Amino acid sequence: MSPNARRLLSFLGILAVLVAVWEGYKWMGTATGGVWPGTGIDLPVRTNERSMPHTWDIIIALLRPARRGGDMLLLVLLKAALFTWRSALLGFVLGSAVGFGLGVLFVRSALAERGLMPHVVASQTVPILAIAPILVVWAGRLNVTRWLVVAVVSAYLAFFPVAINTLRGLRSPDATASELMRSYAATPNQVLWKLQVPAALPYLFPALKIAATASIIGAIVGELPASMPDGLGRAILNFAAAFSAAPEKLFASILVASLVGIGFVGIVVLAERILIPPSRRLEDVGEAAGPRGRALKEVVA
Amino acid sequence: MSALSLRGVEKVFNPGSDQEVRAVHGVDLSVERGEFISVIGPSGCGKSTLLRLIGDLTPPSSGTVLVNGKTPAKARLDRDYGMVFQSATLLEWRRVQANVELPLEIMGMDAAERSRQAAAMLELVQLDRFANHYPWQLSGGMQQRVAIARALVFKPSILLMDEPFGALDEMTRERMQSELLRIRAETGTTVVFVTHSIPEAVFLSTRVVIMSPRPGTITEVVDIDLPEPRSDETREDQHFFELLTGVREGLRAVEDS
Numbered sequence: 201m202s203p204n205a206r207r208l209l210s211f212l213g214i215l216a217v218l219v220a221v222w223e224g225y226k227w228m229g230t231a232t233g234g235v236w237p238g239t240g241i242d243l244p245v246r247t248n249e250r251s252m253p254h255t256w257d258i259i260i261a262l263l264r265p266a267r268r269g270g271d272m273l274l275l276v277l278l279k280a281a282l283f284t285w286r287s288a289l290l291g292f293v294l295g296s297a298v299g300f301g302l303g304v305l306f307v308r309s310a311l312a313e314r315g316l317m318p319h320v321v322a323s324q325t326v327p328i329l330a331i332a333p334i335l336v337v338w339a340g341r342l343n344v345t346r347w348l349v350v351a352v353v354s355a356y357l358a359f360f361p362v363a364i365n366t367l368r369g370l371r372s373p374d375a376t377a378s379e380l381m382r383s384y385a386a387t388p389n390q391v392l393w394k395l396q397v398p399a400a401l402p403y404l405f406p407a408l409k410i411a412a413t414a415s416i417i418g419a420i421v422g423e424l425p426a427s428m429p430d431g432l433g434r435a436i437l438n439f440a441a442a443f444s445a446a447p448e449k450l451f452a453s454i455l456v457a458s459l460v461g462i463g464f465v466g467i468v469v470l471a472e473r474i475l476i477p478p479s480r481r482l483e484d485v486g487e488a489a490g491p492r493g494r495a496l497k498e499v500v501a
Numbered sequence: 502m503s504a505l506s507l508r509g510v511e512k513v514f515n516p517g518s519d520q521e522v523r524a525v526h527g528v529d530l531s532v533e534r535g536e537f538i539s540v541i542g543p544s545g546c547g548k549s550t551l552l553r554l555i556g557d558l559t560p561p562s563s564g565t566v567l568v569n570g571k572t573p574a575k576a577r578l579d580r581d582y583g584m585v586f587q588s589a590t591l592l593e594w595r596r597v598q599a600n601v602e603l604p605l606e607i608m609g610m611d612a613a614e615r616s617r618q619a620a621a622m623l624e625l626v627q628l629d630r631f632a633n634h635y636p637w638q639l640s641g642g643m644q645q646r647v648a649i650a651r652a653l654v655f656k657p658s659i660l661l662m663d664e665p666f667g668a669l670d671e672m673t674r675e676r677m678q679s680e681l682l683r684i685r686a687e688t689g690t691t692v693v694f695v696t697h698s699i700p701e702a703v704f705l706s707t708r709v710v711i712m713s714p715r716p717g718t719i720t721e722v723v724d725i726d727l728p729e730p731r732s733d734e735t736r737e738d739q740h741f742f743e744l745l746t747g748v749r750e751g752l753r754a755v756e757d758s
Binding site for chain 1: 556557558577578580582583584586588590592593594603604606607608635637655
């Protein structure tokens with residue numbers, strides 16, 4: 201079986217297990233009246249239709265009109281997701297660029313690192329829910345289109361992992377490699393582009409995967425104070441308000457939001473596969489040993 | 502003008518603190534163009550530090566180092582040094598050919614000329630068939646030959662080598678030593694070679710410099726008057742063994758003191 205087929209199979213297998221756990225728990229709760237079997241202890245989550253709709257009800261809800269006579273819920277959510285993804289994509293690009301720039305700045309200047317790093321770390325401990333409305337108000341005065349503001353909130357979350365891992369990657373070459381560059385009388389820019397940046401690429405991609413998911417969360421959260429009429433943020437807000445009447449719609453939005461995240465990370469993974477050979481990928485080390493070992497044998501033979 | 506001239510060279514790490522280390526002390530040494538000098542001594546005798554002082558990787562605390570009559574910093578900017586370390590330190594994302602081209606690329610040579618010179622150098626180290634391989638596809642000895650090709654491709658006047666064959670097995674090591682002598686005979690490069698192997702130092706060198714630790718200083722310089730070119734027969738020559746004994750006794754005197 202090819203590695204891709206195995207990966208798909210394990211993904212589907214785990215999905216099946218998750219559905220089975222959900223439905224099994226629900227079935228058990230319904231059978232015992234909401235307590236652990238044989239005890240009087242309440243289950244942590246109620247198993248009625250309101251707290252835990254059946255998984256198939258969630259799927260069915262996706263295929264039904266969102267409101268009477270309107271479009272299918274799935275279509276409505278996908279449209280919202282596409283809208284949100286536009287902000288997230290811009291936020292991702294913006295955030296990654298800023299993160300990469302900060303990494304380069306830090307590796308160049310210990311002073312900048314000492315001075316700025318605490319602020320960079322602090323920026324991520326402030327809840328994004330508190331930052332987002334402030335950014336929206338500031339941008340409002342500047343007359344910036346609102347989806348661009350949302351992109352800035354998204355970039356705010358995306359830049360951090362990229363900055364940290366870029367710095368780590370730029371510092372990854374051995375001291376002897378730097379000394380070689382010194383012996384060639386290389387300029388700082390040559391050291392950066394010929395040694396440090398190529399060495400940092402394998403470190404960059406895991407950070408870009410985190411940035412991709414963070415940028416979607418940032419975009420969804422950013423849409424709330426920006427009172428965007430479209431987007432997943434608005435959809436989640438609406439369906440949360442109508443939760444008691446139609447809980448499955450909120451669960452359906454969560455499902456679509458996570459699918460967008462998976463799709464986005466998938467694009468980054470694809471880029472990684474194209475740009476970084478297997479022997480240099482940080483995550484697939486186990487698989488890389490295979491071809492690497494084989495190639496070495498061929499050379500010896 | 503000597504290729505290399507050291508006068509009263511001193512290197513103290515962490516001066517004035519309780520971790521003060523006098524790594525190199527009162528070193529005088531003069532090396533003529535085309536010489537092959539090995540520096541040998543027990544670990545911690547400052548032999549690597551001495552190499553780093555020559556190569557402008559660390560500044561001396563006092564004394565003067567002149568390379569081709571210039572300061573080490575000037576010599577480095579003039580690209581007088583080729584360096585080879587114990588680890589080959591090839592850039593894993595570059596193919597063998599591109600690794601050898603790296604110094605030329607940094608010096609701003611145009612692509613066609615760069616490619617021609619790197620190919621010629623790979624031929625010299627007999628790795629032309631592996632130009633399109635990645636470093637991880639090569640054995641340790643082959644990687645080190647690429648590192649030597651990379652160090653020589655821009656025709657530096659001095660080759661600085663810090664235990665370049667230290668990580669190789671004995672058989673590969675002897676083959677690499679013969680290779681190095683052959684390459685040097687073709688290029689005429691002056692070599693300063695740090696090692697802790699007595700046979701390696703004697704086989705390769707025109708002179709062997711013996712150093713003692715704490716503080717690191719030169720205790721003896723042994724002339725190696727073995728005939729050139731040297732070959733595997735040299736290693737079985739009676740005089741080769743006498744010279745081994747001479748260097749070994751010099752080192753023992755250092756350890757006993």
